[in-house]
Amino acid sequence: MTTTAKELSAPGMAARTAAILFVFVIIFTGLLSAAYLWTKPAIEASATEEKMKLVDEVLPRSEYDNALLEDTLTLPATPELGLNEPSTLYRARRGGQPAALIFESIAPDGYAGKIRLIVAIRADGRLAGVRVTQHKETPGLGDYIEVKKDKNKARPWITQFVDMSLATVSDKDWKVKKDGGHLDYYAGATVTPRAVTKAVFKAVHWAEANRNQLFAEAAGKGGSQ
Incomplete structure (x- = not known):
């Protein structure tokens, strides 16, 4: 061939x-x-x-002077916060002293599912701010938990939590007024604010119980519960 x-x-x-x-x-x-x-x-x-835009919504920069995004802890799954996966906690300090903790929390029982929150709690236990970062609540009804969707621009519903603490509000008052508590709500949509209020209350309790240890942990390490 x-x-x-x-x-x-x-x-x-x-x-x-x-x-x-x-x-x-x-x-x-x-x-x-x-x-x-x-x-x-x-x-x-x-x-x-x-990240800083979100943090600014719950804690004014005037309240801390450290590099906030570098002073962090990685939290393990934290049932008290409704978190079943690791998350990041930020620690605000002023003059080297603890100023506030900023972390995520989840309300698992919203009307349409989970409601994700970011919470800032000052070192003295007072809430500096709460914001909803993700939800699927009914448009025009339960979505007033989100500042941009709340028709009350002068005093959005979510801002009621500012300055609340375990020292100034009794446990039984961490509820919407329909349930005999301290917080206002919009008629026709109580499931959503109930869920958020319960989650914030749990977050405040968790922070109170762990505050000293969280501030004492070396940056970057895992926090405790």
Whole structure:
């Protein structure tokens, strides 16, 4: 059987094609790496800005002077906060002294499911602020727990928690007024504010019980419950 020139050149052509593809892969990978390194600082800065916007809603920057996003603890799953996965807790300090704790909490029993919260509690036990970060409550009915959706712009419902503490509000008053408690609610939508109030109450109790240990932990380590 006679071997043609075309057949003889096939392996060489395949090797050449493979080499060209390899070079293209190397160049493309290099370009992707360069693009990532170029944009990484901007992406990180944007993420930091978004985190600080959220923190600013629950704790004024005038109340602390440390690098808040660097003074953190990784909390394990914390049932008291409704969290079944690790989360990050931020510690605010002023003049080296404890100022506030900022952390996540979840109300598992909202009308339409879980309601995620961010809570800031001052070192003296007073709530500095609470905000809803995620929910699926009924639009126009239960979604007033979110500041942007609340029609009362002068005093949104969620701001009622500011300055509440275990020392100033008895346990039985950590409820909506329909249930004999301290907090207002909007008619026709009580399940949602009940769930949020219960979650905030649990968060305040948890912070009170763990405050000293949380502030004493080395940054970056896991917190305790």
